[in-house]
Amino acid sequence: MKALCWYGKQDVRVETVADPRILNPRDAIVKITSTAICGSDLHIYGGYIPSMRRGDILGHEFMGEVVELGSKVSNLRVGDRVVVPFPIACGNCFSCEAEMYSLCENSNPNAWMAEKLWGHSPAGLFGYSHLTGGYAGGQAQYARVPFADVGPIKVPDELSDDQVLFLSDIFPTGYMAAEACGIRPEHTVAVWGCGPVGQFAIRSALLLGAGRVIAIDRFPERLRMARESGAVTINYEDADVYDSLIEITGGLGPDSVIDAVGMEAHGHGPVGAYDRLKQALMLQTGRPTALRQAIRACRNGGTVSIPGVYGGFADKIPMGSVMNRALTIKSGQTPVQRYLRPLLERVLKGEIDPGFVITHRMKLDDAPHAYSIFRNKQDECIKVVLNPN
Amino acid sequence: MILQEMTYAPAGESATENVARNGGQPQSNGIIESHSESGLETATKTLGWFSIALGAVEFLFPKRLARMIGTPPKPLTMRLMGLREIGVGLGILASERKAGWIKARVAGDAIDLAMLKSSFDSRRANRIRLGGTVAGVVAVTAADVIYARKVAAKEAPGERRIRVEASMAVNKPPADCYEFWRDAGNFSKFMKNVEATRTNGGQTHLKVRTGLVTFEWDAEITEEIPNEAISWRCVNRAKFANSGSVRFEPRLNARGTNVRLAVEYDSLGVGLGGAADAFLKTISRHQARENLRRFKSVMECGEFPVTQGQPSGHQTCATRKEAVR
Numbered sequence: 241m242k243a244l245c246w247y248g249k250q251d252v253r254v255e256t257v258a259d260p261r262i263l264n265p266r267d268a269i270v271k272i273t274s275t276a277i278c279g280s281d282l283h284i285y286g287g288y289i290p291s292m293r294r295g296d297i298l299g300h301e302f303m304g305e306v307v308e309l310g311s312k313v314s315n316l317r318v319g320d321r322v323v324v325p326f327p328i329a330c331g332n333c334f335s336c337e338a339e340m341y342s343l344c345e346n347s348n349p350n351a352w353m354a355e356k357l358w359g360h361s362p363a364g365l366f367g368y369s370h371l372t373g374g375y376a377g378g379q380a381q382y383a384r385v386p387f388a389d390v391g392p393i394k395v396p397d398e399l400s401d402d403q404v405l406f407l408s409d410i411f412p413t414g415y416m417a418a419e420a421c422g423i424r425p426e427h428t429v430a431v432w433g434c435g436p437v438g439q440f441a442i443r444s445a446l447l448l449g450a451g452r453v454i455a456i457d458r459f460p461e462r463l464r465m466a467r468e469s470g471a472v473t474i475n476y477e478d479a480d481v482y483d484s485l486i487e488i489t490g491g492l493g494p495d496s497v498i499d500a501v502g503m504e505a506h507g508h509g510p511v512g513a514y515d516r517l518k519q520a521l522m523l524q525t526g527r528p529t530a531l532r533q534a535i536r537a538c539r540n541g542g543t544v545s546i547p548g549v550y551g552g553f554a555d556k557i558p559m560g561s562v563m564n565r566a567l568t569i570k571s572g573q574t575p576v577q578r579y580l581r582p583l584l585e586r587v588l589k590g591e592i593d594p595g596f597v598i599t600h601r602m603k604l605d606d607a608p609h610a611y612s613i614f615r616n617k618q619d620e621c622i623k624v625v626l627n628p629n
Numbered sequence: 630m631i632l633q634e635m636t637y638a639p640a641g642e643s644a645t646e647n648v649a650r651n652g653g654q655p656q657s658n659g660i661i662e663s664h665s666e667s668g669l670e671t672a673t674k675t676l677g678w679f680s681i682a683l684g685a686v687e688f689l690f691p692k693r694l695a696r697m698i699g700t701p702p703k704p705l706t707m708r709l710m711g712l713r714e715i716g717v718g719l720g721i722l723a724s725e726r727k728a729g730w731i732k733a734r735v736a737g738d739a740i741d742l743a744m745l746k747s748s749f750d751s752r753r754a755n756r757i758r759l760g761g762t763v764a765g766v767v768a769v770t771a772a773d774v775i776y777a778r779k780v781a782a783k784e785a786p787g788e789r790r791i792r793v794e795a796s797m798a799v800n801k802p803p804a805d806c807y808e809f810w811r812d813a814g815n816f817s818k819f820m821k822n823v824e825a826t827r828t829n830g831g832q833t834h835l836k837v838r839t840g841l842v843t844f845e846w847d848a849e850i851t852e853e854i855p856n857e858a859i860s861w862r863c864v865n866r867a868k869f870a871n872s873g874s875v876r877f878e879p880r881l882n883a884r885g886t887n888v889r890l891a892v893e894y895d896s897l898g899v900g901l902g903g904a905a906d907a908f909l910k911t912i913s914r915h916q917a918r919e920n921l922r923r924f925k926s927v928m929e930c931g932e933f934p935v936t937q938g939q940p941s942g943h944q945t946c947a948t949r950k951e952a953v954r
Contacts, residue, residue: 245942
């Protein structure tokens with residue numbers, strides 16, 4: 241089959257590789273009909289995620305048709321149309337029983353590695369480095385899905401791929417980020433980053449009844465999309481973010497703040513240069529510019545929600561601001577399995593059409609080009625969907 | 630690969646006794662402690678205190694000492710030598726494995742002798758005093774060599790037991806975990822490269838394939854408390870005398886089981902002052918933990934996660950390079 245493989249910093253290629261096969265009784269093989277490039281894939285593309293190996297197949301947002309089933313998967317049939325959550329979860333361990341699927345204790349074969357770096361291991365993830373399992377990803381024609389009796393959800397035929405594909409990651413991820421804020425009608429929510437996750441965080445915050453959502457970015461097309469969703473926008477190249485937020489909120493600051501940027505934040509001036517230097521010298525793995533801003537801007541006693549991806553260590557997090565002002569920090573890889581059904585309901589009811597975020601459609605063969613324009617924000621690229629078959 | 634064997638391999642008196650006497654609280658093996666205070670120990674301690682005393686004098690009164698022993702005054706060098714002596718002395722007194730530290734004394738003696746020899750060429754040296762000093766150092770060196778050998782023989786790795794422990798929380802009741810572990814036929818389901826079969830005599834025959842060598846031995850259960858603990862040891866003292874125990878403790882509020890595995894085996898008996906053992910202990914602890922992790926997965930999910938055999942662009946890339954050549 242054809243698959244998008246990673247070979248190094250900004251070096252991804254579509255290669256012909258072996259077809260996946262069933263390795264465990266609870267596996268399934270899915271023929272992929274739609275797959276997307278996630279903003280978090282750009283961290284791998286940029287070489288910022290440790291423990292990648294040459295030839296690793298990327299991709300963790302995918303859906304398709306079940307073509308083969310392991311002997312112990314009884315809830316699916318060959319031919320079922322399914323969306324696959326990006327975390328792999330067994331459904332049996334303490335964490336899965338508590339619906340913390342992204343912390344599954346059994347799905348990461350390299351758990352010991354993650355334990356060395358992070359203290360404990362989270363769940364295995366598709367196509368996201370060997371720290372989280374080294375599973376082959378879904379930017380390919382076929383993918384092997386472990387614990388297929390727990391993860392994949394069957395989707396009704398009346399919904400198109402575009403409408404359900406993002407249930408695999410970015411819609412639940414943005415939704416969880418908003419949910420973590422404990423939103424009330426009088427609340428103002430500020431969202432750093434208007435990439436795909438930021439867009440879903442904005443829509444979700446509004447769905448959950450936020451009085452006002454403020455979106456922060458610098459790319460006009462992304463700010464435009466945020467405004468179309470109903471947000472007020474700040475272009476941080478035109479205005480000081482802190483001052484603007486203070487002004488809009490009457491001095492209190494936003495009730496909750498969402499960092500949908502993560503480890504490769506774009507920093508200005510000496511501080512930005514300092515972060516880039518430290519990252520280059522491997523003295524930190526993240527450039528937490530957005531997170532620092534978000535913490536400082538958040539109102540006293542508010543919530544800092546972090547769906548943005550961080551890999552290792554980030555420097556100069558203003559803990560004094562967190563502690564003295566009683567902020568709550570919420571974060572985590574999304575336990576997508578928990579959100580599949582409720583969010584599918586919302587799509588079926590027409591409360592949201594997740595396809596709004598798509599700006600580009602390409603064949604799998606063009607994936608390297610897609611990575612390039614997505615990374616460099618060229619051609620007003622916000623979200624790319626690939627068709628591998 | 631040796632470690633894999635040890636990790637999986639059964640058996641040991643001390644672990645067994647622990648289970649029986651203390652309800653399973655692990656204790657360290659008593660072999661080393663069994664050597665009581667002896668002449669050798671007193672001599673070793675004397676060496677340690679001698680090092681510290683000499684080091685203190687070297688560090689505090691470098692010039693006066695230099696005059697006494699006839700060397701040209703070099704206070705900085707003398708002080709550094711003093712620190713070295715103090716360090717080695719503390720090592721001898723504080724460490725459980727003293728042989729290495731006494732060997733360090735021998736090495737230090739050699740340095741001292743080399744420096745004394747070079748002092749003879751100095752115009753500021755007192756040759757008569759230097760001669761006496763050299764004689765003294767030679768005598769001390771001889772004593773150090775003798776005791777280094779004696780202590781090393783006492784602490785010989787061949788007599789030591791290495792103990793590795795690991796534990797894992799499993800989301801199944803203790804009875805289920807016990808039941809599964811009790812059946813040797815299940816070993817291959819969670820221990821890498823291990824095959825186990827029951828023999829007629831009620832013992833278990835274990836075979837570990839390491840790729841290069843296959844180890845085989847028989848193990849017998851030495852103690853068993855249903856739903857709580859199993860202890861074993863290898864009966865025919867194979868290449869490594871192994872013993873071990875596994876305990877199944879209910880977690881708080883009956884939320885599953887804490888499975889605790891302890892394995893003991895003979896030291897490798899090869900040198901480097903125990904560095905080889907220490908290194909292998911690290912690996913075998915890892916192996917023990919990984920086996921428990923697989924046990925957990927098999928108990929909870931019926932399988933453990935694998936990625937071997939999945940597609941990757943790595944081979945493609947390699948093939949392509951060959952094609953280009």
